[in-house]
Amino acid sequence: MDKRKIFISPVTRIEGHANITLEMNDDGTVHDAQFHVNEFRGFEKFCEGRMYTEMPTITPRICGICPTSHTLASVKACEMIQGIKPTYTANLLRRLMHIGQNLSSHALSFFHLSAPDFLLGYDSDPAKRNIIGIAEKFPDIALRGIRLRKFGQEISERITGKKIHIMGIVPGGMAYPLTEDNRKALLDWIPEAKQTVQLGLNIIKKFHEENGEMVQSFANSPTLYLGTVGPGGEHELYDGKLRFMDEEGVILNDQVSPERYLEFIAERSVNWSYLKYPYYKSYGFDNGFYRVGPLARLNVCSRMKTPLAQEEFEKFRQMNGGRPVHGTFYYHYTRLIEALSDVEDAERILNDKEVTSLHIQHHGRWNYEEGIGSSEAPRGTLFHHYKTDETGKLINVNLLIATGQNNPSMNRSVLEVARQYVKGEDIKEGMLNRVESTIRCYDPCLSCSTHAIGKMPMVIELKDRKGNLIRSIERY
Amino acid sequence: MNKIPVLIDEKKLEVDPHRTILEVCREHDIEILTMCHLKGIADIGSCRLCLVEVEGINKLMSACTTKVTANMVISTATERIKKYQRITTELFFAERNHVCAVCVSNGSCELQELGYKTGVDNIRYPHLFPQCNVDTSHPWYVMDHNRCIMCTRCVRVCNEVEGAHNWDIKNRGHQVRIISDFDTPWGASTTCTSCGKCLHACPTGAIWPKAIVQGQLVKNPGMITELVEKRKMRL
Numbered sequence: 001m002d003k004r005k006i007f008i009s010p011v012t013r014i015e016g017h018a019n020i021t022l023e024m025n026d027d028g029t030v031h032d033a034q035f036h037v038n039e040f041r042g043f044e045k046f047c048e049g050r051m052y053t054e055m056p057t058i059t060p061r062i063c064g065i066c067p068t069s070h071t072l073a074s075v076k077a078c079e080m081i082q083g084i085k086p087t088y089t090a091n092l093l094r095r096l097m098h099i100g101q102n103l104s105s106h107a108l109s110f111f112h113l114s115a116p117d118f119l120l121g122y123d124s125d126p127a128k129r130n131i132i133g134i135a136e137k138f139p140d141i142a143l144r145g146i147r148l149r150k151f152g153q154e155i156s157e158r159i160t161g162k163k164i165h166i167m168g169i170v171p172g173g174m175a176y177p178l179t180e181d182n183r184k185a186l187l188d189w190i191p192e193a194k195q196t197v198q199l200g201l202n203i204i205k206k207f208h209e210e211n212g213e214m215v216q217s218f219a220n221s222p223t224l225y226l227g228t229v230g231p232g233g234e235h236e237l238y239d240g241k242l243r244f245m246d247e248e249g250v251i252l253n254d255q256v257s258p259e260r261y262l263e264f265i266a267e268r269s270v271n272w273s274y275l276k277y278p279y280y281k282s283y284g285f286d287n288g289f290y291r292v293g294p295l296a297r298l299n300v301c302s303r304m305k306t307p308l309a310q311e312e313f314e315k316f317r318q319m320n321g322g323r324p325v326h327g328t329f330y331y332h333y334t335r336l337i338e339a340l341s342d343v344e345d346a347e348r349i350l351n352d353k354e355v356t357s358l359h360i361q362h363h364g365r366w367n368y369e370e371g372i373g374s375s376e377a378p379r380g381t382l383f384h385h386y387k388t389d390e391t392g393k394l395i396n397v398n399l400l401i402a403t404g405q406n407n408p409s410m411n412r413s414v415l416e417v418a419r420q421y422v423k424g425e426d427i428k429e430g431m432l433n434r435v436e437s438t439i440r441c442y443d444p445c446l447s448c449s450t451h452a453i454g455k456m457p458m459v460i461e462l463k464d465r466k467g468n469l470i471r472s473i474e475r476y
Numbered sequence: 477m478n479k480i481p482v483l484i485d486e487k488k489l490e491v492d493p494h495r496t497i498l499e500v501c502r503e504h505d506i507e508i509l510t511m512c513h514l515k516g517i518a519d520i521g522s523c524r525l526c527l528v529e530v531e532g533i534n535k536l537m538s539a540c541t542t543k544v545t546a547n548m549v550i551s552t553a554t555e556r557i558k559k560y561q562r563i564t565t566e567l568f569f570a571e572r573n574h575v576c577a578v579c580v581s582n583g584s585c586e587l588q589e590l591g592y593k594t595g596v597d598n599i600r601y602p603h604l605f606p607q608c609n610v611d612t613s614h615p616w617y618v619m620d621h622n623r624c625i626m627c628t629r630c631v632r633v634c635n636e637v638e639g640a641h642n643w644d645i646k647n648r649g650h651q652v653r654i655i656s657d658f659d660t661p662w663g664a665s666t667t668c669t670s671c672g673k674c675l676h677a678c679p680t681g682a683i684w685p686k687a688i689v690q691g692q693l694v695k696n697p698g699m700i701t702e703l704v705e706k707r708k709m710r711l
Contacts, residue, residue: 056689
């Protein structure tokens with residue numbers, strides 16, 4: 001193959017693969033970086049022509065890690081079309097399931113995917129820098145991480161009978177109640193889950209102490225933030241209003257109903273990635289990059305809803321004098337604070353007398369032609385927007401996914417880390433891992449789905465300013 | 477009435493004449509796979525799943541349309557039959573767009589059940605992926621041609637039990653489609669009584685109620701059989 005040609009590997013054109021192109025200056029420093037996502041899913045298009053009521057079944061298949069978030073956003077959009085609301089108990093069960101998914105996802109992200117870097121080192125043997133390596137060296141931590149993930153999935157299983165791609169969250173409420181036996185069984189998990197999350201917090205805080213400079217400087221670029229908050233500005237995952245915040249901590253828009261998302265967010269496509277570039281509309285494409293996910297949620301919210309999480313939240317907020325914390329590395333810390341809040345909130349819900357009530361569904365039918373739903377997926381704010389004809393058949397679908405909203409920032413973070421660690425044409429494995437870990441901070445879906453054992457399939461290309469390929473490193 | 481002797485899967489049976497092989501087998505707990513058969517409406521032998529071997533006849537016979545005769549020797553579960561049953565099942569899946577994971581009928585689907593019974597773990601034939609219409613024009617029900625296997629149970633139940641004859645068939649071969657009235661949208665039908673019998677007769681997720689999502693669909697084809705029996709008894 002002519003090495004002067006731009007190389008875009010077709011091998012990576014499947015879910016979970018990424019390409020990175022680095023444009024080099026003549027002096028061997030990095031000029032620009034592009035993070036390519038080559039997956040094409042097509043959900044928005046092939047859902048057209050289906051009944052809107054099928055969407056809560058179809059859209060969870062977008063992701064095996066956050067199917068509950070998709071289902072929730074979808075049923076909310078359906079409920080807007082029908083003009084109905086779920087019952088009190090259904091809301092409790094939905095919250096509980098969402099917590100389960102969030103816990104499971106955060107446990108996977110931290111203990112399985114990221115902890116190997118913290119516990120074994122960025123430059124350790126790649127063959128052992130994974131959960132297996134953790135299991136060999138720190139078996140208790142590995143087991144606890146696996147069990148925390150199990151607890152999250154067991155919540156779904158004990159309510160709906162399935163761990164992933166759950167059925168049972170339906171427009172108007174839930175299809176299945178929680179039995180008393182299952183309620184008690186889930187409550188038994190709480191003490192262990194709390195301990196495990198606190199163990200994770202200790203690991204990350206120790207890493208912060210020992211690697212302060214790296215943690216502070218790691219892709220530390222100011223961006224805007226978007227997250228969901230409750231009526232009093234409290235942290236919220238399931239049902240709330242949107243809050244936009246600028247890089248200085250000024251609230252740009254507050255208590256925005258998710259139905260108005262298009263007034264604030266626009267999207268643009270680029271010709272080198274299937275992942276679109278959403279941006280904060282009034283700041284324009286160049287300045288409107290915003291981030292979503294745990295870091296964004298904890299930056300925008302005023303307080304946590306539970307006591308132990310609130311204690312950690314206060315420590316987090318002091319890190320930048322009460323202003324937003326921009327360091328991408330803090331995604332891990334905020335993820336664990338959220339996990340702590342999840343466990344505490346799960347305990348509160350499981351102790352609610354109404355959680356086992358059989359009044360779990362309201363019934364409705366098609367009434368309106370448009371529905372918008374949102375939820376906070378583990379990776380950030382998620383929007384489902386459906387338009388139907390007068391029979392309920394979908395004529396337009398817009399899905400604004402959390403990873404997409406982080407895409408511009410991921411690009412910027414990759415550039416910053418590349419500039420920090422890549423010098424010259426000789427790319428070392430440690431550099432590859434650091435660039436990879438930048439992406440991993442965001443815990444994007446493409447990482448979750450393919451990165452199960454510590455290595456993300458990746459192609460890094462080194463090009464000169466004219467676009468000529470200097471070198472390409474592939475890892476599958 | 478005098479009974480006649482038959483041998484089914486090496487079991488000697490004394491059975492009523494004028495009965496179909498399928499009826500006799502069901503009465504004696506001998507499993508025969510079916511899709512187009514629904515007790516209470518006329519059998520047409522179209523799905524080719526109930527094929528049996530009859531001694532002395534080289535071709536396979538459909539159990540739902542072949543009547544027993546004295547001293548008939550029948551085999552229902554030979555390797556040859558199992559092979560054809562699996563082929564037939566795979567062709568059902570290959571002909572239209574069946575995606576169990578997101579189908580409203582997932583978990584309560586006769587085609588899915590058939591797949592398990594015949595051991596289908598992959599489809600060896602190229603999928604046709606036809607572009608099929610989803611008719612949502614009826615206020616209560618949806619007709620999704622992607623999931624239709626052309627068993628025509630809906631056509632027969634509408635004609636024979638409800639007496640409306642809303643459903644019929646157009647075209648031939650793999651272009652064949654169920655139509656409402658003279659190929660108009662279901663919601664514009666002047667013959668449909670919205671009784672819902674076609675929904676219960678449908679073995680897959682082709683006809684389903686709009687208000688239902690996956691996990692909530694309960695079809696009761698036995699209700700049609702019961703209705704026909706009660707009418708015969710003038711209850």
